[in-house]
Amino acid sequence: MSPTPALSPSAPRPPWYARPAARTWTCDPAPAGVQDFHASLSDYAPTPLTELPALAAELGVGRVFVKDESSRLGLPAFKALGASWAVHRVLARRPAGARLRLVTATDGNHGRAVARVARLLGQRAHVFVPQGVHPAAAAAIADEGAAVTRVAGSYDEAVRQAADAADAADAVLVQDTAWPGYEQIPGWIVEGYSTLFTEVDAQLAAAGTELPDLVAVPVGVGSLAQAAVTHYRSRPAGPALLSVEPQAAPCVLTSLTQQKPVTVPTTATTMAGLNCGSPSSVAWPFLRDGLDAAVAVTDEDSAAAARDLAALGVASGPCGAASLAGVRAALTGDGGPARRTVLALTPTATLVLLSTEGPAANPHRL
Template structure:
C-alpha cells in the first residue's frame, strides 16, 4: 500500500455548483441511489464500527455512476457550442441541438461510453464511441443499443482515447472524455463536477445515521476522475475523512505515479475490473490525487471476485469494480489498519460504482 501521511493536512479548493443536482433531476429515471449497511458480522471481522455501500448499480436506469459525469459534461459542452446559459433546461438545449449536426465522441472501457451514448439519445444528437479490442462483444452491444456507433480500436484504452480525439477533430465533433491531458482539460473538469451529485446524496444519507461524514471512503481508480471528485469533496476545510484508492494489480497507474512522483503511463493487462483497466492518470485529476489521496492499494481479480461473492451473500449485487472497494478494505484491515487510523468506532463508505457485468 502507498501511504501519503501529508494528505490529512491538505485542503481542496472545490467549488460548489448547486445547479448540477437540479440538472440531474431532469434526467429520465433519475432517483437517489441507495446507501446500504453491511451486516455486523462483516464489521466485526474488519474490526470497525460500520461499513456502508453507496450502490450505483441502477443510476438513471444504467448499471453505473458514469451518467452523472457524462451527462453534465455533454450538456455543458453542447450548451457552450450553442451559446446557451448553463441554467437552460434540458429540453431547451435538446431542441436547439436538434437544429444542428452535433456529434459526441468518446472512448470507453464500457460504462462511460454507454453513458455518453445515453445522453446523446436524450439530447437527440449522435454519439460515436471508440472501444479497445479486448472489450467483450456484449458490452459493445449495450452501447450500440443506446443508438451510438461503435468503432473497435486495435489497442488498449489509451489507444481508443487517441482515436476518439483524432476523429472528433476531423469531424468537428465534441469529445466527451473522462480523462484529461494538456490542451484538453475543460470538459473533463465538468465531468468531475457531475459526480458531485453522488457525494451530495451520500452526505444527506449519512447525516441521520451518524451526524457527520465517514472516517474513510474507498474509491475505485480508473483514470482517477471519480477520485478527483471524492478528494475535492472530502478534503474541504473542516472535514477529516480519509480517502483510500483501489486499483487492479494489473493496471495500477495511480499507485505507480504516486510512487514516482509524476504521471507515469503503464502497460495494462487483462482484468475483470474492466472499468479500471486504464494506463494513465487524468492530467487534471493528478494534482489533487497526489496531494489528497491518503492511501492507494491494489487488489487482484481473485480478491475482487471474492468480495463480489461476499456482497452477494448479503443481497448486495455489485460488479467487480465496485466490489474492489470491499476487497481493498478487507486487505487494508488485515495489514494496514494502524496506518489508516481505523478502530472499532470507524465508519467506512465503499463507493460501489457499477452493477454486475
C-alpha cells in the same frame, strides 16, 4: 495525447502507499447546482447507501456502508452522472438547436452513458471501443443509437482515435480522462460525479453519522477519486481516502510512489474498467495531494468481495467490489494494525465503500 513517462515492464509494483499529510490539504468544492441539474432529469433518484454490519464486524470497525451504483439514471453504473453534466455544459456553450456528434472512447459504461445522453438530447454519438471488450458491451452502446468503431488496440489507442475523429466542426470529444491541452470536459465529468458524494452526505446524516472516517474508491484513470478528493478536502476534518486498483494496472499507486505521473504496462484483469495505464492529467494533482493511501488487489480479491457482497444483498461487479477488496487488503493481515494507525481508524470508525457498478455492468474507466 501527451504520454506520461513509461514504467519498465520489469519494474517492481508497490502494493501500498500512504501520505498521512493528505488530510491537511484543501481545495475548492465542486460548483453548486450539479445535484439540482441531475434531480431535473426524469430518471434521477439517489442510489442506495446500504449498511452491512457483518462487514463492520469482519473489519473491526463501527459501521460499514456500501454506496450501490448498480442502477443509476437507468444504467448499471455511476458514469451517467459525469456524462450528463458534461454534455449539458457543452451544449450550453453552443447555439440553441445545434446538432453535434459526441465522440468518446470507452470500455463500456462511459460510452454507453454518452450514447444515452446523446439520444435523449437529440444528438449523435460515435464511440470507439478497444480490443478485449465483450461484444455485448459494444452492442449495448449501439442499441443506444451510437455509431461504434472497434479498435484493434488498447484503451489508450481507442482514446487517440476518438480524439482524431472529434477534430471536426460538428464534433466534440467527451472523454473521461484528460491530458495536457484537453482538460475542460474531463473536469466537467468529474464535477458531475459530485452528486454521488452529496447523496452520501445526506444518507449518512439520516443514518445518524455526519462524516465517514474512511472512503474507499476504485481507481482507473482517477476521475472518480478526484471527485472524492474535491468533495472531502473542501471541508475541515475530512475522512481518509483510499484508492484501490488492480495489481495488473496500478498506474495511480505507482505514480504516487514515484511522485510523478507514469504510464505502467497493463495486463488482462477481470476489473477491466480499472485496466488503465496512465492517470488523468486533471486528476493527478488532486490524487497526489489529497489521497491518504492507495492499494492494489488481485482479480481473486475482487471476485471474493463480489461474492461476499452478493451474499449480503448488494449486487456488485468486479470493479465495484474492488473497494471491499482494497479495504480488506489495507486493514487485515500482518500490516493491518500499522495501516489502521496511518489511516487514524478506531474500532468505532465508519467506512463507506463505493460499489461503482452492478454485476451485469459493462466495464468503465474510473
